[in-house]
Amino acid sequence: MHIEASVPIGELAVRIPGALDVFERYRLDYCCHGSRSLEEACAQRGVPLATVLQELREAAERSAQEERTTNWDRVSLRELCRHIVAEHHAYLRAELPRLEPYLQKIARVHRERHPELVELCRLFQELSEEIRHHLREEEEGLFPQAVRTETALAIGEAASLQPIAQAIEEREREHERAGALLDSIRRLLDDYTVPEDACPTYRHVLESLERLERDMHRHIHLENNVLHPRLRRLDTLLASGTEELSVPLR
Ligand SMILES: [Fe+2]
Ligand SMILES: [Fe+2]
Incomplete structure (x- = not known):
């Protein structure tokens, strides 16, 4: 390599x-x-x-x-989408509402010495809303469409499928916005440096937010660098007609 x-x-x-x-x-x-x-x-x-x-x-x-590492470029789109939902979407759906009360609490208790925590709550709220909308768009729009396209191409019935380039572009713009919000949160929190006067809840919030950022990076990577390029290739195949559809889908 x-x-x-x-x-x-x-x-x-x-x-x-x-x-x-x-x-x-x-x-x-x-x-x-x-x-x-x-x-x-x-x-x-x-x-x-x-x-x-x-x-x-x-x-x-x-x-x-390490043989057991999954190569996400080689599994079916159905399996890839299922993995993203089960691993990353499920994590976000549980973690965002779990963290929210902790953020509110530390902002209430520590806001005098750490006024940035008020802004943190605002950024976190914005990120949560963006993500909630985004996950729904993927799970009800792009992912089922990807699986339908894969299935239709496999059985040679691709004629009625809609192009998916626009949906991919929209999801990538949302990734950019979420990435920018995560960068703002990291800057605001001085790269997740724990202040000397931080209570255990404060520490827990910083650790959890950093873990959330890491998970989001891996999640967006799987979509931007694996799923979307594969879908763009399928879109090109669709545009070129159905005769060549016996080519590998991966
Ligand atoms: Fe996603
Ligand atoms: Fe996404």
């Missing part, structure tokens, strides 16, 4: 499962801006390219030894 500076960072994230930890460690954006080259992503963050390349090569060696 070629691990080079010119390869898009999202592509490296798809090909090397262990790369996600490397990118998170150096805060390199592999999900919302996965089409940037690794070199550009490193330059943007001021991270040494040679060090990242070395760590990626080590991660690739480890991934090659």
Whole structure:
């Protein structure tokens, strides 16, 4: 496998499962801006390219030894969508309402010494609303459409399917907005640094928000870098007519 500076960072994230930890460690954006080259992503963050390349090569060696890592580029779209819903959507649906009262509580108790917590509540509210709408759009729109397209192509009945490019673009714009909100929250909280006077609830909120950010990155990565490129390829096949539909769907 070629691990080079010119390869898009999202592509490296798809090909090397262990790369996600490397990118998170150096805060390199592999999900919302996965089409940037690794070199550009490193330059943007001021991270040494040679060090990242070395760590990626080590991660690739480890991934090659771990047979059980799922290659999401190879499973069916139905399975991929099911995994995203069961793993990431279910987590968000449980975690966002669970966290909300804790955020309200720490803002109430600590707002004098930490006025930024009031703004945190506002940003979190906005993020929650965005995400709730977004998950519904995916689960009732794009995902069933993806599965229908896959099935129709497999049995050679693709003529009546609608193009899905526009829905993908809308979902990607929503990913951008969620990513920007998560960045704002991280900046506001000084990279999740725990203040000296933080109570256990305060610590718990910071840890939970950082975990939520990490999960969102992996979630958006699976959609922007795996699911959507596969759907765009299917869309191209649809546009070119049904004669060539015996080509592999992955
Ligand atoms: Fe999603
Ligand atoms: Fe999404």
